[in-house]
Amino acid sequence: MPRTPRLAGSLALLTVVAGAALGGCARGGQDERHDTTPPAAPRGLTVQAGSATTAHVMWNQATDDTGVTGYEVYRDAKKVKEVPSGKHMVDIVGLRPATTYAFTVRARDADGNVSPDSRRLSVTTPAAAAADHKPPTPPARLxxxxxxxxxxxxxxxxxxxxxxxxxxxxxxxxxxxxxxxxxxxxxxxxxxxxxxxxxxxxxxxxxxxxxxxxxxxxxxxTAAGKDSGRGTAPTAFRAATHRADGAYYIDLSWRPPRTGGAVTEYQIRLDGRTATSLVFGGTAPTDKADHSFYIGRKAGERHRIQVRPKLPDGTWGAYSPERTVTTG
Known part of the structure; x- marks a missing residue:
């Protein structure tokens, strides 16, 4: 191949640069930019064993600066399903009976950016029923x-x-x-x-x-008009303070909303901002919930408090009415 003269190489470089500039004008004078920001991790993951060989996975819609185009569902470390952005649930089939599996979900955008994992949840499939071909009776009196x-x-x-x-x-x-x-x-x-x-x-x-x-x-x-979803809010919400060992604590109590299942997680809002998430281990309270947390050592401080539940389908319920307490 003949060697390219140095001057010709310079002209070639100038031609490429000029072409790039002209291409930019053709797009309205703006440089083409690729989205490099991944979506937020999907929240509100729930997993329910549907049978000895299936699991039902649900999550909330993830957010992204340019829009989520799909979700990837992982069983342990293996991707087992891809679903479009309009779906937020899927049945995972082909599982083994009496086996524990861990699931996570990731969101993906149009430029291929993938979110961090959702929280990881495990589920154990029930034992297999041998040669069972008889279906259950239909649920009555819905x-x-x-x-x-x-x-x-x-x-x-x-x-x-x-x-x-x-x-x-x-x-x-x-x-x-x-x-x-x-x-x-x-x-x-x-x-x-x-x-x-x-x-x-x-x-x-x-x-x-x-x-x-x-x-x-x-x-x-459903009722017409807008409401705060008050049917999903905790009721009988109370707040008080007590002092112990020179420090002040806020004491909360409430009745969990009726959801048909246990509410294991709540979010506490303090002075208009999310302060912490409270997760009940073991058996979650169904009639009355209590929680106490450290607030500081200064007397005379005024605080506003609310609490809201995470519902069994993974969405957040409504906040309780706001209560105000003063240390000391």
Whole structure:
């Protein structure tokens, strides 16, 4: 190949630079920029064993400066599912009975940026039921009521099965929207729209993946207008202070909202800002919850406090009414 003269090489470089500048003008005089900021990690992850070989994974919509285009679901360290941005739940199949699995979810944007992992949750599938081809009976007497404009409380009668019910699947129209354990016969459905008619049904599922027929339909209408989702807020919220060893503490008590399941996590808001998250280990309180935390050593300080629950479907409920306390 003939050697390129030095002057010609300089002209070639100038041509490339000029071409880049002209290309920039063709785009309106702005340089093309690629998004390098990853989405936020998905929050509100919940995992429920649906049968001996399946698990139902749900999460909240993640945020991104240019928009989330999809989600990646990981079982342990292996990616097992990709779903589009409009979906926030998926059934993972092909699991082994009586086995513990850990799940995480990541969000992805249009430029391929991937978020950090969601929190990691583990679930254990029930033992297999040998040669079980008999489905559970349909859940009877589905009933419920709208809880304000954006949620509804559903309850139903327990299904029967020769080997036991593993889970209940909740449907809005023909779409599955939630799954709860076989020992639960109520759930709070969130994310509804104000002044809207809804039709719900429930199916029972056993460990061998036999589904019952849908139980009776429930039709209800959410309240019109906006509200704070007060039906999902803790009630009987109280706040006081006490002094011990020269320091002051704030004492809280409340009744958990009715959700059909246990509420294990709460967020405490202090003086208009999120102060901490409270997670109950072991058995979460169902009738009355109590919590006390250090606030400082100075008397006469005034503080405003609220608390809100994380609901079983992974979304945050409404804040309790605000209470005001003064140290000392």
């Amino acid at each position: 009933r419920g009521r709208a809880e304000g404009s954006r949620s509804a409380m559903l309850t139903w009668d327990k299904s029967s099965d020769d080997r036991g019910v593993a889970s209940y699947e909740i449907y809005q129209g023909s779409s599955k929207i939630h799954s709860v354990g076989g020992g639960q016969t109520a759930t709070l459905v969130t994310g509804l729209r104000p002044g809207t008619h809804y039709t719900f049904t429930v199916k029972a599922r056993d460990a061998a993946d036999n589904f019952s027929d849908a139980g009776p339909k429930l039709r209800l209408t």
